[in-house]
Amino acid sequence: MGLLAISLTAATAVGCASPTDDGDDVAAEGADQALVERRVEGLSAIAPAPRLVTTRATAAMLGATLPASRKLVVIRELKLDGTAARLVVDATSLETAVVSSSALSGGTRAAVASDDFEATPYIASLRELATTRRALERIDDDAATGGAREPFALTVDMCQSRKPWEKRLFDWAVDLSTQTGKPVPVGVAMTGGWAKAYPNELDQLLGWERAGKLAITWINHSATHPLHCEDASCRRAKFLTDASVDFDAEVLGLESALISRGMLPSPIFRFPGLTHDRARLEQLSRLSLMPIDADAWIAKGQPIRPGSVVLVHGNGNEPQGIDAFLRAVREPSRAAALRSGQSALVSPLLIAPAPPR
Structure with missing residues (x-):
């Protein structure tokens, strides 16, 4: 049981809004107004x-x-x-x-x-990330994982979408919390567009967090999640690496949005599409944030191994990824391992090169 084997045709979709999804409109509308509970x-x-x-x-x-x-x-x-x-x-x-x-x-x-x-x-x-110019994608071997032999971090991207959210994913995590008696760590990569478009769903996430069911690490996924497609299918896109992007505004705008709703931004940032270049990594370093990628993008058929950073989309745009993830974690031996602690979800913060103590 060294990995969660997932049989799935590699996904070609971006995972967030495509040109036919009208998600860009959601992002543009929500960029400046998302989450205005506090000033x-x-x-x-x-x-x-x-x-x-x-x-x-x-x-x-x-x-x-x-x-x-x-x-x-x-x-x-x-x-x-x-x-x-x-x-x-x-x-x-x-x-x-x-x-x-x-x-x-x-x-x-x-x-x-x-x-x-x-x-x-x-x-x-x-310092290490600035020197190596890389992004986080595996749990450090020295991380304190509570004794679990098969730890992995679940990260859920919430980029713009017109589709209903994947509540079933979070329901599974809440049910696991009930079985284990402790909150389940989840990294939620939030965008301003999704938060603006789905305030009730966001309230549900916050409710689970307050109830001690989920231990959410709020990952910055940018304010508007721009696509900047390079072809009509949007299978190739520049995202935040496009020269027209105001990168600081994308990062700081989402931080403002989170804080205004009482959510604490973590020091972790996920580039849309996992697309970044040297210049953007250097800008992110100057903003004192760490980039996080993933080595198990489920909708692309990448298996979950011990120490993996799992990526799924909770915004409804990659249901095949949610299907595959839930099949894997509900497989009887894996479900038993998660209940016993042999396998465990851990905080995305443990992915840092020098893990927190």
Whole structure:
């Protein structure tokens, strides 16, 4: 049972909107208006990103309270509901939080050499990815996977679509949570277009997260998920590598959208179509984010192996991928392994070259 064997003809579809799907209209409509529950203003990147250490427990405006002695990297500045704030990454756990600027100034100190930020999982991972110019696609062998011999990370792309979402996929994960008694880790790669078009479905995801059924890592999948097809079939597309794309706006726009709905952007970004080039990878590195690809795009017939990063589309555009994934995880021996913990879904954050501790 070393891999989930999936018999499926390789998919040729992009997986997100095609020229006949009218998904571009959804993306364009949702780009500026998605998720307006809370007021987010002026979100911008900070470079170089300041490094701080908490001197006491520090409450967050969004996210968990930061204990004393936590090493933080400040990657964004913004105003949340009129209050000056910062988006920070815990350099050890890779978890994020939005903290008021006043709380940071009163409860932190500047990092010094002895804090050894360079050895933290976050900084070490950013450095390695910048040097190798690669994207994440496998769980690191040193990752803490809870003893599971066959761990894998499930990532679900939610790009623009006119089709009903794949609720059955999330129902399966919620049912697994009920059986194991703990939340199931899922990486949801969100776009502004899908979030705008399907607020009720997004509320359902948030409800499962609040109920402790799903442990969602919110992956940035861009604000509008542009296609920039190179032929009529859109089997070849430039996506974010097209020269006309405002890359920073795509990244920061989705972060604003997530925060405005009370969702914390993770330090992980998925390029639409898994399409990137050296220039875009360098831009992403300057934004202090890590790119994530996949080695098991299910609709393309790629099998799930121990340590795999699984990619399926939860937006209705690749039902064959959902069919194949559910067949695989419901196979009796695999289902038993998932219930017992021999096989386990793990957080996408564990894919970092230097996994969080």
